Amino acid sequence: MGLFPPPGIGDGAVLSPMTLQKEDTTLVVSLARPELQEGDPETAALQGLEDKMKASAGILLLPLLFAMAWGQCPAAADLKNADGTKVCAQLYTDNSPYYDQCCAGSVLVVQPGEDQPYVPTAFNDKISSLVVATRCELTVWSKKAKGGNTRKFKPGAFPRLQEYxxxxxxxWNDAISAYYCKCT
Known part of the structure; x- marks a missing residue:
């Protein structure tokens, strides 16, 4: 004997819709429930089953909602300060094997013309992904005071620096110790 259909479900069933919404995502779950009298043991059993199904639907949607909160690299054209002025690049401390979860963690916002021979301690050798704005170029070094290996990043998103x-x-994952960013 399984859980579905519950006792009492038959030709006289009515639909009781439940709607879960998150911004532009909507899921409608319809539960079949016969019209039963209040206090009837079957009504209580069906109400318990309906509550469990609602909780299950919420649990199934939970990963979807968390996926929306994870980092995703912004478009190069979208890099701007709060006042609308251009940002040259953004450097991030966290990445992931999944591209849609990269560009997360602490963010270092680099302004046009910024020249840092010494990356701040919180970011030194911890940068794992970056985005360079359109019409900009980010030059990085692997050692402090612009020493060691160097690389120029053109406009675009670089979500996994271990691939470069x-x-x-x-x-280049966790290897940037100095940078210079310029825009035209």
Whole structure:
């Protein structure tokens, strides 16, 4: 004997819709429920089943809602300060094996013309993803005072710096210690 259909469901069933909404995503779950009298044991059993289904629908949507909150790299054209002025680049401390979850963690906003031979301590050798604004170029170094390997990043998103080679065996993940950003 399974849970579905519950006892009492038959030709006289009515639909009781439940709607869950998150911004532009809507899920409608319809539950079949016969018209029963208040206080009837079958009514109580069906109400309990309906409550469990509502909770299950909420649990199933939970990962979808969390996915919307994870980092996703902004478009290069969207990099702007709160007052609308242009930002040269944004550097992020966290990345992920999944591209839609990159560009997360602490953010270092780089202004046009900014020249940093010493990256702030909180970001030194911790940058894992970056975005360079349109008509800008970010030059990075692997050692402080602009020493070591160097690389120029053109406009666009670079969500996983471990995919960009640095020297013969290295990559740029957690390797940036200095930078210069310029825009035209």
């Amino acid at each position: 080679g640095r020297g013969l065996f290295g990559n």
